[in-house]
Amino acid sequence: MVEMRRPTESDATPSMAALLVAVGARRDVEAFEALFRHFAPRVKAYMARLAGDSHLAEELMQETMVAVWNKADRFDPAKGAASTWIFTIARNLRIDAFRRDNRPDFDPNDPAFVQDDVAPADEMFESQEVSAQLHLAMASLPEEQVALLKLAFFEDRSHSAIATSLNMPLGTVKSRLRLAFAKLRAALDRNGDAS
Known part of the structure; x- marks a missing residue:
């Protein structure tokens, strides 16, 4: 006797790649909501682990998901998985934030930027x-x-x-x-x- 398998919830759910393609092709809000529910907590956890700051992790997760919405038309399922594509965006945003936060502040009193009060002797x-x-x-x-x-x-x-x-x-x-x-x-x- 052949055992009948009951359909599971995952059988009825389209793949993440299909959802991402739907967002890119038709700006499908329902598909994006499904992607958001699935990836937002995972991206936030990833960011929190890297940044060690829950507030920054929340901001970077939001930026990542906005970028997913805006760039979904660039996703090519033949080149990789949806999760790889989304986490690459997240990683790049984290690197940009790290660079932005670690850029030294401009010090107007730094001797390299302050003009000499006295002109050189030859000019005088x-x-x-x-x-x-x-x-x-x-x-x-x-x-x-x-x-x-x-x-x-x-x-x-x-x-x-x-x-x-x-x-x-x-x-x-x-x-x-x-x-x-x-x-x-x-x-x-x-x-x-x-x-």
Whole structure:
């Protein structure tokens, strides 16, 4: 006599791979719920064992299951089991979280990131030399041109504001500034050639 086997619950349940394919192909919510009920506790236990933190394990399980929902169309049952695919996602998310958590914080006071308060000696020397040349060149200008240069560049006034404050025509202010620049340039060129 042949023994009749009673159908079990697993006979009526589709395989995990079939459920995953259904989620990927049709965004089947019922299939995803079945996958979630089966894999969520297992993924959480896996994460808790690796991370040693139940809160982090819960977060990583949620991220894993969201990724399963979003990437289910990439699952190929010919390449591997559904469990392998899901746990690979979980492992990769755990590695990303580990890297993110162990990345050193930026310290703005780290000497490598703080600019030196003092310029290098060669830059300071060059700056002092240029400043001395500029003072010599300005000393060779008539006082009215020096006054215009100081108003325009040291006080950052516009040409029209200078004309108004000195009660001069705007064209006169512009032409005197142009003349002062030409004389400064010539004096700086002479001083630069002499050194």
